[in-house]
Amino acid sequence: MSLIQGETIVAIATAIVPSQGSVGIVRMSGMNAVNIAKVLFKTPGYQDWSTHRILYGYIRHPHTKQVVDEALLLLMLQPRSYTREDVVELHCHGGIIAVQEVLQLCIASGARLAQPGEFTLRAFLNGRIDLTQAESVAELVNAQSKAASQVALAGLQGKLGSPIRDLRRICLDILAEVEARIDFEDDLPPLNEAEVKQQLEDVLDRVTTILATAEQGELLRSGLKVAIVGCPNVGKSSLLNAWSKSDRAIVTELPGTTRDVVESTLVVGGIPVKVLDTAGIRETTDTVEKIGVERSRQAATAADLVLLTIDAIAGWTQATQEIYQQVKDRPLILIINKTDLASPQTITYPEEISTVVTTSAANNQGIDRLERAILSLVSQGKITAADSEMAINQRQASALTKAQVALEQVQQTVVDRLPLDFWTIDLRGAIQALGEITGEEVTESVLESIFSRFCIGK
Numbered sequence: 001m002s003l004i005q006g007e008t009i010v011a012i013a014t015a016i017v018p019s020q021g022s023v024g025i026v027r028m029s030g031m032n033a034v035n036i037a038k039v040l041f042k043t044p045g046y047q048d049w050s051t052h053r054i055l056y057g058y059i060r061h062p063h064t065k066q067v068v069d070e071a072l073l074l075l076m077l078q079p080r081s082y083t084r085e086d087v088v089e090l091h092c093h094g095g096i097i098a099v100q101e102v103l104q105l106c107i108a109s110g111a112r113l114a115q116p117g118e119f120t121l122r123a124f125l126n127g128r129i130d131l132t133q134a135e136s137v138a139e140l141v142n143a144q145s146k147a148a149s150q151v152a153l154a155g156l157q158g159k160l161g162s163p164i165r166d167l168r169r170i171c172l173d174i175l176a177e178v179e180a181r182i183d184f185e186d187d188l189p190p191l192n193e194a195e196v197k198q199q200l201e202d203v204l205d206r207v208t209t210i211l212a213t214a215e216q217g218e219l220l221r222s223g224l225k226v227a228i229v230g231c232p233n234v235g236k237s238s239l240l241n242a243w244s245k246s247d248r249a250i251v252t253e254l255p256g257t258t259r260d261v262v263e264s265t266l267v268v269g270g271i272p273v274k275v276l277d278t279a280g281i282r283e284t285t286d287t288v289e290k291i292g293v294e295r296s297r298q299a300a301t302a303a304d305l306v307l308l309t310i311d312a313i314a315g316w317t318q319a320t321q322e323i324y325q326q327v328k329d330r331p332l333i334l335i336i337n338k339t340d341l342a343s344p345q346t347i348t349y350p351e352e353i354s355t356v357v358t359t360s361a362a363n364n365q366g367i368d369r370l371e372r373a374i375l376s377l378v379s380q381g382k383i384t385a386a387d388s389e390m391a392i393n394q395r396q397a398s399a400l401t402k403a404q405v406a407l408e409q410v411q412q413t414v415v416d417r418l419p420l421d422f423w424t425i426d427l428r429g430a431i432q433a434l435g436e437i438t439g440e441e442v443t444e445s446v447l448e449s450i451f452s453r454f455c456i457g458k
Contacts, residue, residue: 117454
């Protein structure tokens with residue numbers, strides 16, 4: 001990511017949709033942000049341009065003097081701003097025309113259009129936030145559930161970066177003690193190996209604990225993919241409609257109505273859930289239905305959880321058994337639907353199926369039981385979900401894994417009674433890996449990878 005920090009950058013900081021949104025914000029940051037604002041923004045009468053004030057006035061074309069918009073100006077002077085540079089926000093009327101025209105005037109007056117994530121990148125480079133907090137900004141914007149937003153907010157508040165920095169500091173202290181014994185062996189008392197071993201064990205335990213939240217974070221960020229599968233006409237589409245409280249899928253009494261995978265996104269216990277209603281799996285000569293059946297099989301094998309659905313009238317059939325053979329290696333809940341038409345008590349099914357839920361989707365009954373069953377599987381660890389304030393992402397997990405391996409190698413080095421010089425090699429590796437998480441040791445390519453995923457204006 002090409003970056004010249006002396007430049008003043010500008011971008012639209014709000015979503016711009018025709019006829020929607022009452023306010024559109026144009027944000028500038030950099031050494032000339034205030035000067036550009038003074039050229040474009042004119043106030044009726046005297047108003048104080050000191051930091052953290054809101055001014056009222058008009059945005060005018062600097063040459064024609066034509067009024068472009070009536071607006072508010074929010075002024076945040078360095079270092080008390082998001083980027084620790086002078087930041088100006090022009091709060092214009094929403095829509096497309098006015099805010100775009102204001103943006104172009106800022107560019108014509110000397111600002112440069114910001115790159116994706118450049119405001120947050122400057123906040124990181126100027127020491128306003130660490131790299132974990134920067135990533136949490138993007139995760140907060142992209143959060144699909146309240147639980148995901150809470151985890152992102154915790155990261156933004158430093159609840160991941162702070163313990164990582166503490167662990168890195170302990171490793172640095174150990175490294176300093178070891179290197180001091182190497183350089184000044186005759187002038188210092190022997191190294192307290194028992195204390196060092198305990199410190200290494202404590203750090204490694206903490207790293208392992210944090211690393212265990214990787215799968216939790218992945219589930220919160222990407223959500224849980226649930227596939228509703230079964231024979232034709234067992235009520236799969238009715239179940240989706242009842243669960244999503246909408247008519248997402250066409251429902252008829254004719255088998256084979258659903259020809260393709262239908263998706264609906266829900267939130268269950270704070271976890272985003274993408275529900276896939278699949279075509280009834282059966283042998284067919286219909287070309288279109290055959291394609292839908294094959295897509296259903298693919299969706300089932302790729303799902304995090306399978307809802308194998310049967311109806312209480314037909315029960316467990318040979319066709320159901322064949323479907324079960326294809327999905328039994330996945331986490332699975334057996335749904336016995338249409339219980340308003342027949343009793344489920346006499347239905348037999350494989351003993352290894354431990355979770356069974358009865359529903360009458362046509363009457364919106366049993367959805368609460370289904371959600372409790374899903375959350376129960378989550379709590380049992382059969383499907384992983386985050387239940388803490390910390391949930392690391394894939395990049396952080398990769399760096400923590402490197403730190404874990406390095407620390408284990410240091411421990412082995414100590415056990416093998418190797419010279420102190422060997423201790424320092426893996427200690428430095430652990431320190432570097434931990435620094436990659438917070439950004440204390442990071443390459444330009446890593447920064448580019450992280451911030452390129454941000455929206456422009458953030």
